[in-house]
Amino acid sequence: MPEPLPPGELLALDRQHVWHPYGPMPGRTAPLLVESASGVRLRLAEPVEGRDELVDGMSSWWSAVHGYNHPVLNDAAQGQLGRMSHVMFGGLTHEPAVRLAKRLVDITPEPLEHVFLADSGSVSVEVAVKMCLQYWRSLGKPRKQRLLTWRGGYHGDTWQPMSVCDPDGGMHELWQGALPRQIFADAPPAGFDAAPDEAYAAQLRELIARHADELAAVIVEPVVQGAGGMSFHSPGYLRVLREACDAHGVLLVFDEIATGFGRTGALFAAEHAGVAPDVMCLGKALTGGYLTLAATLCTTAVADGISRGALPVLAHGPTFMGNPLATAVADASIELLLSQDWAQEVKRIEAGLRDGLAPARSIAGVRDVRVLGAIGVVQLDHEVDMAAATRAAVREGVWLRPFRDLIYTMPPYITGDGDVARICAAVCSAAREG
Ligand SMILES: *Cc1c(COP(=O)(O)O)cnc(C)c1O
Numbered sequence: 001m002p003e004p005l006p007p008g009e010l011l012a013l014d015r016q017h018v019w020h021p022y023g024p025m026p027g028r029t030a031p032l033l034v035e036s037a038s039g040v041r042l043r044l045a046e047p048v049e050g051r052d053e054l055v056d057g058m059s060s061w062w063s064a065v066h067g068y069n070h071p072v073l074n075d076a077a078q079g080q081l082g083r084m085s086h087v088m089f090g091g092l093t094h095e096p097a098v099r100l101a102k103r104l105v106d107i108t109p110e111p112l113e114h115v116f117l118a119d120s121g122s123v124s125v126e127v128a129v130k131m132c133l134q135y136w137r138s139l140g141k142p143r144k145q146r147l148l149t150w151r152g153g154y155h156g157d158t159w160q161p162m163s164v165c166d167p168d169g170g171m172h173e174l175w176q177g178a179l180p181r182q183i184f185a186d187a188p189p190a191g192f193d194a195a196p197d198e199a200y201a202a203q204l205r206e207l208i209a210r211h212a213d214e215l216a217a218v219i220v221e222p223v224v225q226g227a228g229g230m231s232f233h234s235p236g237y238l239r240v241l242r243e244a245c246d247a248h249g250v251l252l253v254f255d256e257i258a259t260g261f262g263r264t265g266a267l268f269a270a271e272h273a274g275v276a277p278d279v280m281c282l283g284k285a286l287t288g289g290y291l292t293l294a295a296t297l298c299t300t301a302v303a304d305g306i307s308r309g310a311l312p313v314l315a316h317g318p319t320f321m322g323n324p325l326a327t328a329v330a331d332a333s334i335e336l337l338l339s340q341d342w343a344q345e346v347k348r349i350e351a352g353l354r355d356g357l358a359p360a361r362s363i364a365g366v367r368d369v370r371v372l373g374a375i376g377v378v379q380l381d382h383e384v385d386m387a388a389a390t391r392a393a394v395r396e397g398v399w400l401r402p403f404r405d406l407i408y409t410m411p412p413y414i415t416g417d418g419d420v421a422r423i424c425a426a427v428c429s430a431a432r433e434g
Contacts (some may be wrong), residue, residue, distance in 0.1 A: 055422055112298065146180070191374070224258065352421060353376035
């Protein structure tokens with residue numbers, strides 16, 4: 001082990017050399033220095049606002065559903081490390097990848113049969129788009145190469161995913177002329193329980209019908225739009241999309257990278273609608289937050305279409321495809337999830353969030369409070385003052401990462417009732433001060 005560096009020096013070097021997500025260089029605000037993490041607690045290298053430990057309200061961006069330093073996942077990683085941490089996937093295969101693929105096929109909607117293992121969520125979306133475009137090329141319809149989505153979405157930061165992110169909230173203006181031009185419907189009307197709006201459903205049908213000749217696929221986040229605005233919509237619209245896609249020969253892609261593995265109260269958000277996509281992306285909680293891994297699943301019809309084309313292969317193959325360490329931990333994480341009554345835990349957290357966030361409704365400047373599954377959102381009527389909101393949460397002993405006008409939480413499923421209440425109190429404080 002190298003000699004540990006003192007916190008002050010680490011932070012100075014970080015500022016000098018290290019990019020952080022969506023950050024300038026050098027960074028404007030100092031990140032908190034985490035020394036270790038266990039259960040739902042992050043341990044800081046030095047106290048901030050009098051706290052050296054924070055309850056994690058973010059699951060490290062939807063991923064650490066079992067919390068940190070979990071003995072079962074540690075065992076899976078250590079066991080695999082002793083065999084091999086990596087081996088190339090071209091021409092070789094191994095048990096962790098095969099077991100994981102079989103498990104994903106078993107737990108996802110019925111017609112999804114084939115699994116492409118990618119190394120991040122954005123790449124899995126790139127692969128999904130490539131599958132869809134290549135499918136239509138193989139079938140002699142190369143004009144079908146555009147995508148349709150609804151506004152308010154988020155699908156990742158690489159090129160194709162960026163092109164279907166919300167065109168107003170995202171970085172579209174910066175990239176005008178450089179991004180593929182996709183087709184956007186209005187954002188779905190808000191409310192998981194709201195009755196589907198017939199006029200909106202008609203808009204979806206009309207757009208799909210009108211653009212069918214040039215559309216390869218419709219891609220959406222089912223039920224919850226995450227980083228695009230943390231909004232919830234009726235599962236009914238997913239059925240509308242399924243029917244319209246079938247009627248007009250367009251593929252349907254569900255990006256379940258944020259919603260997968262129980263977060264919304266169903267194992268996959270598609271289950272709320274009772275429909276299956278042709279292609280599905282998974283990531284984030286796939287490895288329980290341990291390692292980067294994502295997966296793109298598709299139906300046999302899509303796989304057959306591609307494999308019958310002029311280039312009868314799926315033209316993609318990342319260096320670290322099917323990484324043994326990541327697939328072993330992912331398989332263990334899913335087994336761990338399914339071995340317990342995860343739905344009950346998510347319901348328990350949902351009830352705690354509903355109770356704990358209710359007082360936020362009467363805070364000045366709060367526009368909306370919404371909860372679905374283990375997701376709690378307080379939306380302000382103004383841009384959050386990130387520094388002030390973060391400080392307020394840290395003072396309550398909680399880690400939150402607000403963005404735009406949103407202060408939100410999606411805690412690990414192991415979060416106890418007391419800690420859920422504490423997270424809610426911190427969200428309220430952040431809403432008051434941010
Ligand atoms: C996070 C996210 C992605 C991108 O995943 P990365 O692993 O960050 O590349 C794509 N789609 C959705 C819905 C996401 O939440």
